[in-house]
Amino acid sequence: MRIHEATVKWTVSGDFPKGQYDRAHDWHFDGGAVVRGAASPANVPGPYTDASAVDPEEALVAAVAACHMLWFLDLARRAGLKVASYTDAARGRMTAGDRPWVDRIELSPEIAWEGDAPDEETLARLHHDAHENCFIANSIKSEVVVV
Secondary structure (H helix, E strand, C coil): CCCCCEEEECCCCEEHHHCEECCCEEEEECCCCEEEECCCCCCCCCCCCCCCCECHHHHHHHHHHHHHHHHHHHHHHHCCCCEEEEEECCEEEECCCCCCCEEEEEECEEEEECCCCCCHHHHHHHHHHHHHHCCCHHHCCCEEEEC
């Protein structure tokens, strides 16, 4: 079993009892990276959040997209293909209602190849297998699709 850790740090700034406090915080990772986090401006209006920070919903989408990409790259390499670049403008859809949640994550990878690109069937298989192997996609109930 592997353990993955992150430390989230927040200190009060503002009037906490009235809900007029800053939601910005820091995410600390084991390799030393620190990422500024905050509530989504769609959920908490300014000035109580930091629109330039990463919100948890964005982080979820990025984690799914990164996991898929890393598996895709490894599977393409194993298949003898050479990927020159991979860019994914991934999107997560939040449902409305009593208990909102990210119900769908759409991956939109654009891949440049060194040499010949694989045929559509091979490309579809690589994406399918990347999805099946992605630890993050296997850990959530959201639908994850490549569009």
